[in-house]
Amino acid sequence: MSTVDYEIKNTSELRHAEEAMRMGELENMRPLPRISVHAFCESEELQRVMERCANDRRMSKVSLRITSGGTAAAANMFSGAPTPNLIILETRASPANLLAELAPLAAVCDPSTKVVIVGYHNDIGLYRDLIRNGISEYIVQPVAMPDIMGAMAAIFVDPEAEPLGRSIAFIGAKGGVGASTVAHNCAFGISNLFSTETILADLDLPYGTANIDFDQDPAQGIAEAVFAPERLDEVFLDRLLTKCSEHLSLLAAPSLLDRAYDFEGHAFQPVMDVLQRSAPVTVLDVPHAWSDWTRSVLSNADEVVICAVPDLANLRNAKNMLDALRKMRPNDKVPHLILNQVGMPKRPEISVSDFCEPLEVEPIAIIPFDIGLFGNAANSGRMISEVDPKSPTSETFSQISHIVTGRVAIRKPRKGGLLGLLKRK
Template identity: 65%
Template sequence: MANLDYTQEQEFQLAPSTEGERGDIERVRPLPRISVHAFCETDGVMRTLERCAQDRRMARVHTRINNGGVLAAANMYGSSSTPNLLILETSRNADSLMADLGQLAEVCDPDTRVVVIGHVNDVTLYRDLIRNGISEYMVAPVSMADVIGVISSIFVDPDAEPLGKVISFVGAKGGVGSSTLAHNCAWSISELFDSETILADLDLPFGTANLDFNNDPAQGIAEAVFSPDRLDEVFLDRLLAKCSEHLSMLAAPSMLDRNYDFAGDAFLPILDIVQRNAPVTVLDVPHLWNDWTRKVLSASDEIVITATPDLANLRNTKNLFDTLAKLRPNDTPPLLVLNQVGVAKRPEIGVDIFCEPLGVEPCAIIPFDAQLFGDASNSGLMIAEANAKSPVAESLSQLAHIVTGRAEVKKRRKSGLGGLMGLLGRK
C-alpha cells in the first residue's frame, strides 16, 4: 500500500511511493497463478499496469487490462465470472464511488479481491473502503513496486491461509470413471471461470491424464514426489505441462519401471505448493486405501466420490462416507456423482435407494454414453469439446459450479432423471 498522509491523529498517510520503496520490488516473491483484471481511466495508470504485466514476477499471472472505471467493470461482469483480483481506477468522489461499488458488488463473486486506485488523498474514504471489504486503496500516481507489492501482500502473505482450493476425485470402485470426471471437471473450471487450474494425476503407474489431454510431458508429478528437497515454486513451474490457456497438469509417468510405495506425508508438500500457486487444484486420486491416500483426502477442501449404481459401489461409498466423516469431522460430507447410469440390460440399484443410506443427494447423475466418452477419449478431447450440447457436458458444467462453491446441490425430483441439479448462483 502507498504510504498514508498523517492526520491530526498521526495514524495514516496516503502518498505516492518513494525511490527507496521501488527497490522493494526486488524482494517480492513470484506471484501465483491467479487472474487479474484491471480497469483504467488514465493513460498513466494503464501504462504502469502494462509494465507490471510484463514483469517476471507476474509471469504466471493472467492479466487483462481494460479501459473504463468501476461501472465498466460492473457492466462486464453482469454476464461473466469475476477474476481473483480486480484493480479499479476511479476519479469519482467518495459518495459516487461507494454507489458504483455497490453496483459492482451485485455481480462480483464473493472470493474476488478488489483494489481501488483513486485520485483523492482521503483517509476517511480509505477507512470506508476497507470497512466495506476493499482489499486496498492506493493513490495515483502508482509505481510498479506499489502495484506488485499490493498484489503480493494479498496473495503471497506467508501468514495467510493458502490461496488455492484442493478438490479430490476418487472412485468408490475401480473403473467407475472417476479419472475421466476429474479431468473434465478441471478443464471445465479453467474454461468456464477463466481460473488458473492445476490438475495433478496421483495414479503414478497407471494415470491417464496425459492420454486424455493428448500431452505426454517428460516430467511430472513423479519428479515432485521423489525430490521433495527440490520442491519449490520454480521447480513446480518446470514440471507443469500446459493443457490450455488456464489449465496446467502434473502428469503421471504411467510406467512400471519402479515401485511407487510412498510414505504417508509424501504428497502433502506438493499440496502446500500448489495451493499457494493456483486458485484451484484438482487431484485425480487412484482407487487405493493406504496412508498417503487417506492423508491426501483428509487434507482436501472438497472430495468427490464417483460410483456406479451397484451393490459393491454402494458398500464402498458408505464406507468412504463414514470414514471420511471421522477423518474430517468439521468439513462438509463428500459430494457424490453417480456415473454410467442406465447401462442396457444391467441390473442397477435405483438412485433413491442408493442415496438413502448415505443421506445425501447426488450432485450429478451421468448417463451411460459409450459413444461420446469413447470418441472423446480416443481423440484426446474433453466431453465439452467433443459435443458441447450433450447432456453430459451440461452435467459436467454444473459439477464445476458446485465443486468451486459457485452453486449448491438442489434437492432432486424423485421422478426420472430430469432436474438433476440446481444452480443457486449465476454462471
C-alpha cells in the same frame, strides 16, 4: 523555459527518480502465482503502469487484462461473466459517493475475488471504510509500478496470508467407475468456464491416465515432486507442469512400472502445499486405494467428490468411505457424490433413490452411460465439452464445475469481496 514549465519538469524528474529508487523494493519479491487480474483504468497514467507490470518477469504466470473504464464498465462486464481473482479499479468518485458507486459491482462479484481501488482522495476515514467493506487495498494516485506490484504481492504472495488455491479431490468408490474421467473433465471445465488458472494433479503414479486423456507426453511430472520434496517450490513445480489449454496445467503421473510407489502418510502434503500457493484451483485425481497417503490427501482437500456406479459393491464402498470421511473431516461438509455410467444396457442397477437413501446424501450429478461419446473423447485426447459442447453430458460437467468451486449460475447476482456494501442496501 518558464517558471511553470521548470516546476513541471522538476516534478516529473523527481517522480521518476523516486520510482527508480523504489524499484529496488521488487528485487526480493517472489513471482506471483497463476491468477487472473483485470484492471479498469480511467487514466492513461494507470494504463501505462499496468502495461509495465504486464511485462515484468514476476508477472509471467499472471493472466492480465487491461480495460479503459471505471466502476460502471466493470459492473457491466461482470454481470454476464465470472470475475477474476483480482480486480484493480481506478475511480475518481468522491469519498461520499464511492461506496454507492461500488454497489453494482458488489452485486456481481464472486466470493473469492479480491478488489484493489486506485483513487484520488487521501482520506484515512475512506480507507478504513473500504477495508471494512471487503476491499483488499486502497491506493492513492499518483501510483507507480511498485505500488501495484506490492499490493498484489501482499494479497497473493504474503507467506502469512491464507493459501490462494482450493483443492478438489476426486476418488472412485470402486475401480473402473470413471472417477478419473470425471476429474479431468471437471478440471477442464473449471479452467474454461471461469478463465481460472487450474492445475490437474494425477496422483495415480503407476496407472494414471491424465496424460492420455489430454494427449500429452511430458518428460517430468508428479514423481519428481514427490520423490524430491527438498527441491520442491513454486519454481521447481513450474518446470514440472505441462500446459493443456490456456488456463489448465497438468502435473502428470509417470504411468510406468519401473519401481514401486510406496509412500508414507504425508508424502503428498508438500506437493499439495505448493499447488495451493501456485493456482486458484487444484484438481486431485486420487486413485482407488485406502492407504495412509490417500487418507491424508482426502483429509486435507477442501472438497472431496466420490464417484460411483449404481451397483451393490459401489453402494457398500461408498457407504464405508462416506462414514470414514465424516469422522476424518468432522468440521467439513459431507463429500459430494456423483453417479456415473447410469443406464448401462443389460446391467442390473440399483435405483438412484435406493442407492442414495442409506448414504444420506443426494448426488450432485447423474451421468448417463454413453460409450460412443466418452469413447470418442478418450481416443481423440479431448474432453467431452470439446467433442460435443451441446450434449447434456457437457452441461452436466458444467454444473459439477459450478458446485465444486462454490459458484452459482453466472448470470445470477452473487455476493463477492464487496460483501459489506450489500448490507447497506
